[in-house]
Amino acid sequence: MSSALLQSYYEAFNRGDAAAMLDLLTDDVVHEPSQGAVRTGKAAFADFLTHMNRCYSEQVIDPVLLTTVEGAHGAAEFLLEGRYLETDGDLPPASGQTYRLRVGAFFEFVDGRIARVSNHYNLADWLAQVG
Template identity: 80%
Template sequence: MSIDLLGRYYAAFNRSDAAAMLDLLTDDVVHEPSQGAVREGKQVFAEFLDHMNRCYKEEVINPVFLVTPDGGHGAAEFMLAGRYLETDGDLPPARGQDYRLRVGTFFQFRDGLIARVSNHYNLADWLAQVR
């Protein structure tokens, strides 16, 4: 079930379908980004997705999913192909730059939903690609 859940989560991600992604999360989901403050709650995660969909167009390529035997935790590793669409805060100016990053994400599951999303990638690599 959890591997199927991750497959549906990233399929929705690739469609930029925030509503479908949010349907797979607990109301009290915890989002731990690679950089920045931890976000708690589905509404805050929805605001994050809206921001990301405005600033970036990204696609997960060839994800590999792992799930613990008890189904409580999981992980995904994938290549992320993206285009930087709109300048994001104090990051370098967006000019439609393309980038590729290896990403690792850790998950916690509860009641058939995703309760924690913890993303990890190399920010220095991304900055070098978009500068």
């Protein structure tokens, strides 16, 4: 079940289907981004997705999905191909730059839903690609 849940999550991500992504989360989901503050709850995650979709267009490429035997934890590794659409805060100015990053993500599952999403990537690599 957990591998199928992750597959559904990344398929929704690649479609840009925030509603489908949110449907896979617990109400009190914890989101730990690679950079920035931890967010808690679906509303905070939805705000994050809105912001990201405004500033970036991204696709997950060739995800490798792993889950623990008991199904409480999972991980994913993938390439993230993207385009920087709109300047994001104090980051470099956006002008449609493209980038490609290796990303690692870690998950916790509760009652058939994703309860924690923790994403990690090399910010210095991204800055070098878009800067």
